[in-house]
Amino acid sequence: MSMSNVLVTGGAGYIGSHCVRQLLGQGWRAVVLDDFSTGFKDLLISDEWVEGSTLDKRRVKQILRDYDISAVMHFAACAYVGESVENPEKYYENNVQGTLRLLSAMREEGVNQFIFSSSCATYGVPNQLPLTEDHPLNPVNPYGFTKRVVEQMLADFSVAYDLNYVSLRYFNAAGADPGGQLGECHDPETHLIPLILQVATGERENITVFGTDYDTKDGTCVRDYIHINDIGKAHLLALKYLQGGGTSDVFNIGTEVGNTVREVILACEKVTGKSITMVVGERRPGDPPALVASAEKIRRILKWEPEYTDLESIVETAWAWEQKRTQVLSETAG
Numbered sequence: 537m538s539m540s541n542v543l544v545t546g547g548a549g550y551i552g553s554h555c556v557r558q559l560l561g562q563g564w565r566a567v568v569l570d571d572f573s574t575g576f577k578d579l580l581i582s583d584e585w586v587e588g589s590t591l592d593k594r595r596v597k598q599i600l601r602d603y604d605i606s607a608v609m610h611f612a613a614c615a616y617v618g619e620s621v622e623n624p625e626k627y628y629e630n631n632v633q634g635t636l637r638l639l640s641a642m643r644e645e646g647v648n649q650f651i652f653s654s655s656c657a658t659y660g661v662p663n664q665l666p667l668t669e670d671h672p673l674n675p676v677n678p679y680g681f682t683k684r685v686v687e688q689m690l691a692d693f694s695v696a697y698d699l700n701y702v703s704l705r706y707f708n709a710a711g712a713d714p715g716g717q718l719g720e721c722h723d724p725e726t727h728l729i730p731l732i733l734q735v736a737t738g739e740r741e742n743i744t745v746f747g748t749d750y751d752t753k754d755g756t757c758v759r760d761y762i763h764i765n766d767i768g769k770a771h772l773l774a775l776k777y778l779q780g781g782g783t784s785d786v787f788n789i790g791t792e793v794g795n796t797v798r799e800v801i802l803a804c805e806k807v808t809g810k811s812i813t814m815v816v817g818e819r820r821p822g823d824p825p826a827l828v829a830s831a832e833k834i835r836r837i838l839k840w841e842p843e844y845t846d847l848e849s850i851v852e853t854a855w856a857w858e859q860k861r862t863q864v865l866s867e868t869a870g
């Protein structure tokens with residue numbers, strides 16, 4: 537199979553930068569397009585990058601031509617659930633309009649392989665667990681709706697035009713590359729593991745747990761934490777699948793193991809050797825009690841297997857990064 541050139545939108549962000557590292561490691565050429573709205577120049581792994589937005593269709597077309605791109609991995613998006621409720625316009629513009637312009641540029645330039653960063657937020661509150669890909673899509677916030685709209689757009693484009701895509705619905709991305717060069721940083725940080733670890737480093741005083749009265753084994757929410765490099769691995773397999781003539785499809789990426797918030801805190805205490813102060817807060821509206829993936833389909837069709845199957849090993853990589861994050865990232869995003 538020929539190693540072609542891949543455009544990675546959002547390649548200076550948390551998940552995109554890890555995927556760029558894997559692409560380059562396996563001999564692909566990766567060109568990053570990022571507007572640095574939430575990304576970091578320090579996370580740029582590829583020497584080939586362009587500062588710009590997916591909303592700028594003319595620019596995207598130029599990049600597709602200049603770098604002879606044959607596939608696009610599309611990570612660029614706004615990804616804060618709470619902000620999407622307060623400012624849905626920003627989300628529909630960047631996530632939906634930005635993707636539409638990107639797809640339109642691809643169609644006009646004859647680029648027809650697309651890998652999309654979707655989310656378990658497309659499902660909403662589950663009717664049953666584990667969540668399989670055919671579960672109804674009933675998102676409970678504008679962020680989840682933007683992902684659902686893009687998935688619909690992809691399905692329609694693949695019927696009408698010559699587009700082949702894979703949509704990957706990530707569950708909770710976590711951890712960092714063990715090499716220590718890359719890791720998670722969102723501003724503001726909203727993800728559980730970095731928030732807890734920042735209590736361990738002393739950057740925060742405590743961690744607020746939103747709801748301790750859910751119908752789960754210890755009353756706190758259950759989520760499926762998937763290591764960032766296992767997400768990267770799924771992208772590489774999806775790319776090879778499309779290059780091998782695979783048909784458009786949608787896959788979950790998760791470990792199929794649910795962990796409660798309390799279990800995550802305990803794992804962080806064990807890994808860091810520090811005690812973490814927990815504060816009990818109110819439930820957040822729209823937070824499902826439990827989200828756990830079925831990964832049967834991606835195992836079967838893409839032959840994907842997660843390497844990180846236990847929480848502590850994921851937390852260990854996140855902790856190694858957290859201790860050096862402020863040295864690696866010289867500036868904040870935006």
Ligand SMILES: NC(=O)c1ccc[n+]([C@@H]2O[C@H](COP(=O)([O-])OP(=O)(O)OC[C@H]3O[C@@H](n4cnc5c(N)ncnc54)[C@H](O)[C@@H]3O)[C@@H](O)[C@H]2O)c1
Binds near residue numbers: 571589705710
């Ligand atoms: N982190 C998770 O747990 C998770 C779960 C499910 C899905 N996702 C999806 O994965 C993708 C990456 O998430 P992340 O956690 O790495 O977020 P991130 O904020 O770290 O990365 C997003 C990157 O995209 C860039 N960007 C945003 N809009 C852009 C635009 N219009 N043009 C060019 N660049 C733009 C940002 O500067 C940033 O570098 C997003 O699409 C997100 O919705 C993330």
